Amino acid sequence: MVSRPTTVGLVFGGCSGEHEVSIRSAATVLGGLRSGDNRQRYRVIPFYIDREGRWWGEDLADRVLATQKPIDQPDPVEARGFRGLPEGSETVQVWYPVLHGPNGEDGTVQGLFQLMRQPFVGAGVLGSAVSMDKLAMKAAFAGVGLSQVPYVGLHASDLHDSARRERVLERIEAELDYPCFVKPANLGSSVGISKVRNRHELEAGLDKAAQLDPRLVVEEGVSARELECAVLGRDQLRSSVVGEVRFDADWYDYTTKYTAGLSTTVIPAELPDGVAERVQKQSLEACAALGVIGMARVDFFYDNTSQQLWINEINTLPGFTSQSMYPMLWEASGVTLDQLVHKLVQSAGE
Ligand SMILES: Nc1ncnc2c1ncn2[C@@H]1O[C@H](COP(=O)(O)OP(=O)(O)O)[C@@H](O)[C@H]1O
Ligand SMILES: [Mg+2]
Numbered sequence: 603m604v605s606r607p608t609t610v611g612l613v614f615g616g617c618s619g620e621h622e623v624s625i626r627s628a629a630t631v632l633g634g635l636r637s638g639d640n641r642q643r644y645r646v647i648p649f650y651i652d653r654e655g656r657w658w659g660e661d662l663a664d665r666v667l668a669t670q671k672p673i674d675q676p677d678p679v680e681a682r683g684f685r686g687l688p689e690g691s692e693t694v695q696v697w698y699p700v701l702h703g704p705n706g707e708d709g710t711v712q713g714l715f716q717l718m719r720q721p722f723v724g725a726g727v728l729g730s731a732v733s734m735d736k737l738a739m740k741a742a743f744a745g746v747g748l749s750q751v752p753y754v755g756l757h758a759s760d761l762h763d764s765a766r767r768e769r770v771l772e773r774i775e776a777e778l779d780y781p782c783f784v785k786p787a788n789l790g791s792s793v794g795i796s797k798v799r800n801r802h803e804l805e806a807g808l809d810k811a812a813q814l815d816p817r818l819v820v821e822e823g824v825s826a827r828e829l830e831c832a833v834l835g836r837d838q839l840r841s842s843v844v845g846e847v848r849f850d851a852d853w854y855d856y857t858t859k860y861t862a863g864l865s866t867t868v869i870p871a872e873l874p875d876g877v878a879e880r881v882q883k884q885s886l887e888a889c890a891a892l893g894v895i896g897m898a899r900v901d902f903f904y905d906n907t908s909q910q911l912w913i914n915e916i917n918t919l920p921g922f923t924s925q926s927m928y929p930m931l932w933e934a935s936g937v938t939l940d941q942l943v944h945k946l947v948q949s950a951g952e
Contacts (some may be wrong), residue, residue: 611694618703627922660690729894784814846871
């Protein structure tokens with residue numbers, strides 16, 4: 603018996619600094635959903651969220667996918683944001699968000715699908731929201747005893763009056779050694795992050811991050827390799843082989859991440875015995891601690907000399923371009939792109 607194809611609503615773009623990466627990820631996911639056995643299994647309707655947060659149906663979404671370029675509509679300011687679902691959405695049976703960063707990876711869109719009582723791919727509201735906010739994420743990791751680099755959390759308002767500002771600067775310098783990394787808690791793709799080496803740079807880094815987010819993190823810098831592990835599943839999560847990101851730069855900043863040729867991936871990472879197993883185990887523990895299901899990429903720092911492993915972060919909608927770590931880790935683990943997107947749709951829940 604031939605069963606009817608399932609209609610998948612692929613949602614991409616989004617009101618986030620990672621809008622353009624999302625367009626590239628969506629093209630890869632769409633390619634996977636339209637190849638091999640998936641051609642019979644799925645009918646895909648793409649939906650595009652523009653940079654103002656407005657949702658558009660298949661015609662415009664197809665154009666964005668074909669050109670791989672955002673479309674900005676000259677609509678009035680009062681029409682910004684979500685104003686209802688576009689035509690075609692009533693036939694969708696499973697939603698597949700391919701949105702990176704705020705307004706998509708953070709539980710907001712997941713909340714919409716939950717309210718609609720329709721299944722969707724990836725983590726739910728809690729796992730998405732906690733994973734997006736570096737302070738909430740670190741607290742949850744600490745709660746289950748996962749090793750992390752030392753850090754101090756603060757609020758942008760701590761920087762406003764000079765006495766409070768001095769107190770918080772002193773606290774950071776007492777608890778952490780330079781160099782430090784100053785980060786806005788809720789962005790991604792290294793946006794707003796500074797590596798700082800002294801008080802002057804620390805203040806500049808904090809003021810810059812505070813323009814982007816009221817919640818801030820300062821971390822002690824480690825000189826370490828960067829390892830990544832992919833997770834997939836629903837009731838029973840699975841972890842992939844472990845990969846390493848290598849780059850010819852001081853740290854993995856935005857330009858290094860998104861300029862072709864500036865970074866390379868090594869899959870599987872060449873590691874001493876037992877390290878990959880530690881990464882895989884801790885990746886699953888991290889997902890359990892944050893309530894993350896469906897899909898995640900968990901990132902670590904690893905120091906060769908001391909063999910120390912620190913969890914860095916979890917991404918619930920990791921980059922999914924053809925060059926991205928998440929699909930490549932699964933490919934190396936024996937799961938091809940079309941099998942991977944099929945498994946992800948199968949793992950969708952309400
Ligand atoms: N504590 C740290 N020690 C060393 N490098 C760091 C540290 N924190 C961040 N980095 C560098 O900055 C990059 C981006 O930081 P990360 O916390 O992963 O932010 P994002 O969520 O934007 O990816 C990391 O991949 C790493 O190269
Ligand atoms: Mg990162």
